[in-house]
Amino acid sequence: MSNQTDTQTKIVGKPVPRKEGRAKVTGAARYIDDLRMDGMLYGATVRSAVPRGRIREIKFGAGLPWDEFVVVTAADIPGENCVALILLDQPYLVAKFINHAEEPILLLAHADKHLLEKARRAVTFDVEPLSPIFTLEESLAKKEIIWGEDNIFKSYQVNKGNVDEVWAQADFIIEGEYRTGAQEQLYIEPNGVIAVANADAGVTVWGSMQCPYYVHKALLKLFALPEEKIRVIQTETGGGFGGKEEYPSMIAGHAALLSWKAGGRPVKIIYDRAEDMVATTKRHPSRTRHRTAVNKDGKLLGMEIEFVIDGGAYATLSSVVLSRGTIHAAGPYNCPNVRINAHAVATNVPPHGAFRGFGAPQSIFALERHLDKVAQVVGLSPAEFRRRNFIHEGETTATGQVIREPVDMEGLLARAFELTDYQAKRERFARANEGRSLKRGIGFASFMHGAGFTGSGEVYLQSIVGAEAGADGRVRLLAASTEIGQGTNTIFAQIAADALQIDFDLIEVAQPDTSNVPNSGPTVASRTTMIVGKLVESAALGLKQTLQNSGLLKANYTTDDWRAACRRHVEQFGLLKSFSQYKPPPGINWDEGKYQGDAYGAYAWAVYVAEVTVDMLTYEARVEDFVALQEVGKVVHPVLAAGQIEGGVAQAIGFTLYENVVWSEGRMLNNQMTNYIIPTSADIPPIRVYFEEQPYAYGPAGAKGIGELPMDGGAPAILNAIEHATGVAFNHVPLLPEALMQALNQTA
Amino acid sequence: MRAYLPDYELRAPRSLTDALALLAREPGGWRAFAGGTDLMVLLEAGLLTHRKFLSIWHLPELKGIEVANDHVTLGALTTYTEVQRDETMRREFPLLGAAARETGGIAIQNRGTLGGNIVNASPAADSPPALLVYDAELELVSTRGTRLLPYREFHTGYKQMNMQSDELLTRIRLPRTTGDLKTYYRKVGTRKAQAISKVCFAAGARMNDGRIADVRLALGSVAPTVVRCTQTEELLRNQTIDEATTKAAREMLMTEITPIDDMRSTADYRLNVAANLLADFLRQLKHT
Amino acid sequence: MSTETTSKVNVTCTVNGQSCMLTAHPLARLLDVLREQLRLTGTKEGCGEGECGACSVLVDGVLVNSCLVPVLQVAGAEIKTIEGIADGVQLHAVQQAFIETGGAQCGICTPGMVLAAVNLLAQTPQPTEADIRNGLAGNLCRCTGYMKIFDAVVRACQRADIKS
Structure with missing residues (x-):
C-alpha cells in the first residue's frame, strides 16, 4: 500500500456521485418548462x-x-x-x-x-x-438551383499520394455505394x-x-x-x-x-x-461511394471516396459536419494514396444539423461496410484484411497527420474478439444457420474518432475557463460548457479537485451565464473533457500558484490549509481568480487550404462487435449482444464514461435498425414518438463496455474525448453481422424489416 | 396541448342509468370516455373532432371479470393489467393475456381497457384478433334494452361499427369452449415493446386424428378492420398439415387480407409476414 | 374567454399525502394540473401521447401516464409524484441507487423512470432481468442506453431497507 496517499487523494478515475444527481432523482432539478x-x-x-x-x-x-x-x-x-x-x-x-x-x-x-x-x-x-428539390441527387443534378450558384454549401478535397496512379497496379478494384438516413x-x-x-x-x-x-x-x-x-x-x-x-x-x-x-x-x-x-434539425442523410485498390497481399493501395451529405435548406453547420465526416472517411488505416471528394448540398427540407458523431458515423458506416466487401473480394476474413492495413504510430492518416501516440488496433481487435468469442461464433453460426428461421451473425467495426474541433478550430475558438476561490476555500469553475447529462459538472470538479488536491465537495461549477462565465466554446465535438477540462485544470492550478507565490500556501498542504490560505488571500487581496486560455499542443499544424495536417489533437480508437439474430418469419433483425472496446486515454469517471458509451451505442442501434424519418414533400410525416421508433428497454441488448487507457499528454490527467465515438461503430458492426447471418449485403441504414424482406426474398 | 379545452366537455354521470339516459336524450351528442389512452392522445394533438364526452371510468357496472359455467364475462372497463392477472383468463384465454402484455407499457396497460380497444375500432388494435379467435360476444346496452352481438359482426368498415349512438358497450362475453385450443399469438410491431402492430396474428386450432378439426385465424393491421380469415379456415378444415396444405393456405390468406402501405410498413411486408406466421402456426400445430 | 371559467370543475384528491382541491377544466391533463397549479414540476412532459413515460405518477398505487389522465378522473384519488417518493431528506432506495449507478444522466426521464421502478419493485420485489426490461419499457431514455438504469433497479432491490 505504498501509494495509499496518492489513491486516497485522486478523484479522477473514481465514480463519485454526479453533482446534480440528487436534484435529478427527486424532481427538484428545474428545467426551462419548470x-x-x-x-x-x-x-x-x-x-x-x-x-x-x-x-x-x-x-x-x-x-x-x-x-x-x-x-x-x-x-x-x-x-x-x-x-x-x-x-x-x-x-x-x-x-x-x-x-x-x-x-x-x-x-x-x-x-x-x-x-x-x-x-x-x-x-x-x-x-x-x-x-422544390428533396434529394441530394436532385441537388447535385441542379434540378433547381435553390442555394447560391450551384446548391453546394461546401466542398472539400483531401489528397494523399496520387490515387490516379494506383488503379493500373491494383490486383483488385472494389466499388461500393452506401447510404444513411436522417436521424432525430x-x-x-x-x-x-x-x-x-x-x-x-x-x-x-x-x-x-x-x-x-x-x-x-x-x-x-x-x-x-x-x-x-x-x-x-x-x-x-x-x-x-x-x-x-x-x-x-x-x-x-x-x-x-x-x-x-x-x-x-x-x-x-x-x-x-x-x-x-x-x-428542428436532424442528422444529415448521406451517400458515400468508394473505389478501392488492393494488391493480392491484401494491402490497401488506394482509396477514392466521394462523400455527399444533404444539408437541407440553409448552410447552418453543414460545412463542419462535412469536414468531420470527410476526415474520418478513410478510417484508422494506413493507405498511401487517398482522394476524398466531399460535398454538402442544399435541399428544400428543414436544415440538418449536429448529431453526435457529426458526419463521422455516416462516412465510417460506409467505410466499415465497404471493407468487409473488400476483404471478401480479396479472399481474406474481415479481421485479417483490417489487420494488414491498420495504422500505427509514425504512419499517416488521410490528411497526412503523423500518428504520434502508440496505437494498437490489432490489440484492440484481439481483445474485442476474446470478449465476444468472435472467431468461434463466426464459424459456429455459419454452420448452424442453414435451414433455421432464426439466423445468427456476428460482425465488427474498427474505427477512430478525433476529439476537439477540427483543424484550426480550437485555435480560432481561443476558449477560456475561469476559476475563483472564496474566503471559505470553495472553488467555483467558470465555463460556458454545459451539463446536458454527460457529466460536465462532475468531471470538471474531479479534474479541479485533483489539480488542487482538495476535497471534491469544495468544487462547484457555475451555471453557464454569459454575463458571468467566459467563453469556453460550445459543448460539442467530444471537446468538453479533453479541451475544456484541460483549461479547468490550468485555471485551477493558477489559483494554487497565486496562493503559493504569495506565500499563503506551502508546497504540501491539506484541505484545511487550502481554506486558510484562501481566507487570508480574500482578506488581503479580495476574491481569488484565475483564467486559462487554450494553447495548442506543440507540433500541431493544419493547412486549411490543402486540407492537410493534424486534423485533431488526439483520437480515440475502438473496435465494436455486434451479435445479431434475423428472424426469417418477420425479417426483424435484433442485436443480441454488443461489446464496445475503446482506447480513450485516462478515464476520468468510469461510470459516466461507460454511460456515454452505452447511450451512444443505443442511439447507434436506433440509427441502424429502427429510426426512420418518413418524408413527404420535404416534411417529416412521423413526427410523434409513437411512429418515430427509438429503442425501449426491451430492445437494447446487453451493452458491454471496456476501456483501454493510454494517457494523452495534453489532456487533463491524460484524458481524451469520448462523447461522439460510440455513435460511429454500431451501424457497420450490426450490418456486417447481418450479412454474416443472412449472406446478404445491406448497404443502407436504417435497415428496416421491409427492406430485409425484399432482399431476402429475392435471394431465396 | 393543441386542443382548446373550453371547446370540449367531459362529464361523469352518477350511474350507468344516468349515462344511458344522457346518451338517449341527445343521440350522437355524447360519447363514452374510458381510460383515455386513445382519446387523450387525439385531444393533445388537436385531432379530437368529437366534443362532448361521458367519463365512464368510475362506473362499477362496467368493471370486473365474472366466471360462469359456460362463459366468462369481462366488464368493458377491464384493463390490460387485469386481463393478465386473472387466473381463469390466463388458463383458458391465453391469447388475450398475450395481447394485453404487448399493448403499450405498464402505464398504458393500467389504463387501457378492452372495451375502449374495441370501440376505438383501430384495425391495429392488439386485443381484437384474440377476441375474434375466442368468438367473443358484445353486450350493448341502451335505454331501449340490451342486445348481445357476436364480435365478428361488430366492425363493419374502417372505424365503422354496428353500434347505435345511444348504446354503450358494457360487457364482453367469452364462451368457455376454447380451453383446449392450441393457440398462437404473434404481434409484429415496430419494436419489441410499446409499439403499434404492423401485423398482429392470433390463431387457435384443434387437431383430431392428424387432421385440423377446428381452426380460427384472426389478424390485425392487414385490412380496414381486424378480420377473421374464414376462407383460409375453410380451406384448412379437415386437412392434414403438409407442404401442399400450407402452401395453399398461405396463398388463400394472401388473397383474403387487404393490407395497405402506411408510414409504419408496406402492404407487401404485411402480406408476406402474415403468410409466414400462418405457416409457422401450422408447423407448430403439426408438431404438438 | 368566459367559457373557460364556467367549464371548470373542482376536484378533491390527495397528492403526496396532502389533500388538495384542484380547479380545472375536467379534461385538463393531470400532468398540467400537477405542474401548473400545485407547482410539482418534477413530473415532466416528453411527448404528450403516453409514449415516453416522463410524466409517470402513481394514482391509487397504479402507475399511469399523467398526460393521458383527465383531472376529472382523479376525484377522490391518492396521487404520488416524484416529490413524494423520498421520506423527507431520506432518499428512497431506488433514488439512491439511480445516483450511485449512473442511472440518471440528463435527468428528464428520471422522475418517470424512478416511479416506474418503484412501481415495478412494489409488484415484483425480486425482478428478473426480463421483468425489469418489461417493467420499464414504457419509459424512454435517450441518454443511458438503459444499462445503468437496470443496474440501479438491481441495486435498489438488493437493499434491505426497500420500502414500496
Whole structure:
C-alpha cells in the first residue's frame, strides 16, 4: 500500500456521485418548462406548410381577439434577420421566400397558451409555390438551383499520394455505394426558452441549450445591441446530442423578438414533441461511394471516396459536419494514396444539423461496410484484411497527420474478439444457420474518432475557463460548457479537485451565464473533457500558484490549509481568480487550404462487435449482444464514461435498425414518438463496455474525448453481422424489416 | 396541448342509468370516455373532432371479470393489467393475456381497457384478433334494452361499427369452449415493446386424428378492420398439415387480407409476414 | 374567454399525502394540473401521447401516464409524484441507487423512470432481468442506453431497507 496517499487523494478515475444527481432523482432539478415569471406570455411559431414558395399574403382567421395577441413578422426585427452561425443565410422569419416546410414565418404570443394554439392554427399564408428539390441527387443534378450558384454549401478535397496512379497496379478494384438516413436526436426534453427583451435592459434568455455563446452571438446580430446587453443563461438541459447546438439560437431569437414587441414582458416558447420533431434539425442523410485498390497481399493501395451529405435548406453547420465526416472517411488505416471528394448540398427540407458523431458515423458506416466487401473480394476474413492495413504510430492518416501516440488496433481487435468469442461464433453460426428461421451473425467495426474541433478550430475558438476561490476555500469553475447529462459538472470538479488536491465537495461549477462565465466554446465535438477540462485544470492550478507565490500556501498542504490560505488571500487581496486560455499542443499544424495536417489533437480508437439474430418469419433483425472496446486515454469517471458509451451505442442501434424519418414533400410525416421508433428497454441488448487507457499528454490527467465515438461503430458492426447471418449485403441504414424482406426474398 | 379545452366537455354521470339516459336524450351528442389512452392522445394533438364526452371510468357496472359455467364475462372497463392477472383468463384465454402484455407499457396497460380497444375500432388494435379467435360476444346496452352481438359482426368498415349512438358497450362475453385450443399469438410491431402492430396474428386450432378439426385465424393491421380469415379456415378444415396444405393456405390468406402501405410498413411486408406466421402456426400445430 | 371559467370543475384528491382541491377544466391533463397549479414540476412532459413515460405518477398505487389522465378522473384519488417518493431528506432506495449507478444522466426521464421502478419493485420485489426490461419499457431514455438504469433497479432491490 505504498501509494495509499496518492489513491486516497485522486478523484479522477473514481465514480463519485454526479453533482446534480440528487436534484435529478427527486424532481427538484428545474428545467426551462419548470420556470415561470410574473406577467409571462406564451409564444408560438407559425410555420410554412409548403417546402418552397413566395409569400403573397398573411391572413388572420375570423373569431379570434387578434388585438390581444403580440404578433411579430420579419418587419419587426430590430437588427439583421439572420441566425448568425457560420454563414448568414438563414432568416429568423421568412420575409418573402420560403425554403423549407415548417420554416418560421410569424410569431404570436398571448397569456393563454390554449387560445394561443387556436390562434396559431388560424393564421394562414397565401403562397405562390416554387418547385422544390428533396434529394441530394436532385441537388447535385441542379434540378433547381435553390442555394447560391450551384446548391453546394461546401466542398472539400483531401489528397494523399496520387490515387490516379494506383488503379493500373491494383490486383483488385472494389466499388461500393452506401447510404444513411436522417436521424432525430430525440432528447426527451423538447426545445424551450424564456426571454425578456427591451431596449433599456437588453435581452436576457434562459433556455435548454448546449452552447450559450452561440445563442449570444446570434442575438447580438438579431438585435444589433452591444455585447453586454445580451445575456444567455443555460438552464438544466434534458439531453442535446447535438440537437441543441444551433437550434436554440433560433428559438431564443423568436422568444426575444416577441418579448421585445411586448415591451419586455417575459415570453416562454416550449415546443411540443410534434413541433420539435418536424421543425428542428436532424442528422444529415448521406451517400458515400468508394473505389478501392488492393494488391493480392491484401494491402490497401488506394482509396477514392466521394462523400455527399444533404444539408437541407440553409448552410447552418453543414460545412463542419462535412469536414468531420470527410476526415474520418478513410478510417484508422494506413493507405498511401487517398482522394476524398466531399460535398454538402442544399435541399428544400428543414436544415440538418449536429448529431453526435457529426458526419463521422455516416462516412465510417460506409467505410466499415465497404471493407468487409473488400476483404471478401480479396479472399481474406474481415479481421485479417483490417489487420494488414491498420495504422500505427509514425504512419499517416488521410490528411497526412503523423500518428504520434502508440496505437494498437490489432490489440484492440484481439481483445474485442476474446470478449465476444468472435472467431468461434463466426464459424459456429455459419454452420448452424442453414435451414433455421432464426439466423445468427456476428460482425465488427474498427474505427477512430478525433476529439476537439477540427483543424484550426480550437485555435480560432481561443476558449477560456475561469476559476475563483472564496474566503471559505470553495472553488467555483467558470465555463460556458454545459451539463446536458454527460457529466460536465462532475468531471470538471474531479479534474479541479485533483489539480488542487482538495476535497471534491469544495468544487462547484457555475451555471453557464454569459454575463458571468467566459467563453469556453460550445459543448460539442467530444471537446468538453479533453479541451475544456484541460483549461479547468490550468485555471485551477493558477489559483494554487497565486496562493503559493504569495506565500499563503506551502508546497504540501491539506484541505484545511487550502481554506486558510484562501481566507487570508480574500482578506488581503479580495476574491481569488484565475483564467486559462487554450494553447495548442506543440507540433500541431493544419493547412486549411490543402486540407492537410493534424486534423485533431488526439483520437480515440475502438473496435465494436455486434451479435445479431434475423428472424426469417418477420425479417426483424435484433442485436443480441454488443461489446464496445475503446482506447480513450485516462478515464476520468468510469461510470459516466461507460454511460456515454452505452447511450451512444443505443442511439447507434436506433440509427441502424429502427429510426426512420418518413418524408413527404420535404416534411417529416412521423413526427410523434409513437411512429418515430427509438429503442425501449426491451430492445437494447446487453451493452458491454471496456476501456483501454493510454494517457494523452495534453489532456487533463491524460484524458481524451469520448462523447461522439460510440455513435460511429454500431451501424457497420450490426450490418456486417447481418450479412454474416443472412449472406446478404445491406448497404443502407436504417435497415428496416421491409427492406430485409425484399432482399431476402429475392435471394431465396 | 393543441386542443382548446373550453371547446370540449367531459362529464361523469352518477350511474350507468344516468349515462344511458344522457346518451338517449341527445343521440350522437355524447360519447363514452374510458381510460383515455386513445382519446387523450387525439385531444393533445388537436385531432379530437368529437366534443362532448361521458367519463365512464368510475362506473362499477362496467368493471370486473365474472366466471360462469359456460362463459366468462369481462366488464368493458377491464384493463390490460387485469386481463393478465386473472387466473381463469390466463388458463383458458391465453391469447388475450398475450395481447394485453404487448399493448403499450405498464402505464398504458393500467389504463387501457378492452372495451375502449374495441370501440376505438383501430384495425391495429392488439386485443381484437384474440377476441375474434375466442368468438367473443358484445353486450350493448341502451335505454331501449340490451342486445348481445357476436364480435365478428361488430366492425363493419374502417372505424365503422354496428353500434347505435345511444348504446354503450358494457360487457364482453367469452364462451368457455376454447380451453383446449392450441393457440398462437404473434404481434409484429415496430419494436419489441410499446409499439403499434404492423401485423398482429392470433390463431387457435384443434387437431383430431392428424387432421385440423377446428381452426380460427384472426389478424390485425392487414385490412380496414381486424378480420377473421374464414376462407383460409375453410380451406384448412379437415386437412392434414403438409407442404401442399400450407402452401395453399398461405396463398388463400394472401388473397383474403387487404393490407395497405402506411408510414409504419408496406402492404407487401404485411402480406408476406402474415403468410409466414400462418405457416409457422401450422408447423407448430403439426408438431404438438 | 368566459367559457373557460364556467367549464371548470373542482376536484378533491390527495397528492403526496396532502389533500388538495384542484380547479380545472375536467379534461385538463393531470400532468398540467400537477405542474401548473400545485407547482410539482418534477413530473415532466416528453411527448404528450403516453409514449415516453416522463410524466409517470402513481394514482391509487397504479402507475399511469399523467398526460393521458383527465383531472376529472382523479376525484377522490391518492396521487404520488416524484416529490413524494423520498421520506423527507431520506432518499428512497431506488433514488439512491439511480445516483450511485449512473442511472440518471440528463435527468428528464428520471422522475418517470424512478416511479416506474418503484412501481415495478412494489409488484415484483425480486425482478428478473426480463421483468425489469418489461417493467420499464414504457419509459424512454435517450441518454443511458438503459444499462445503468437496470443496474440501479438491481441495486435498489438488493437493499434491505426497500420500502414500496
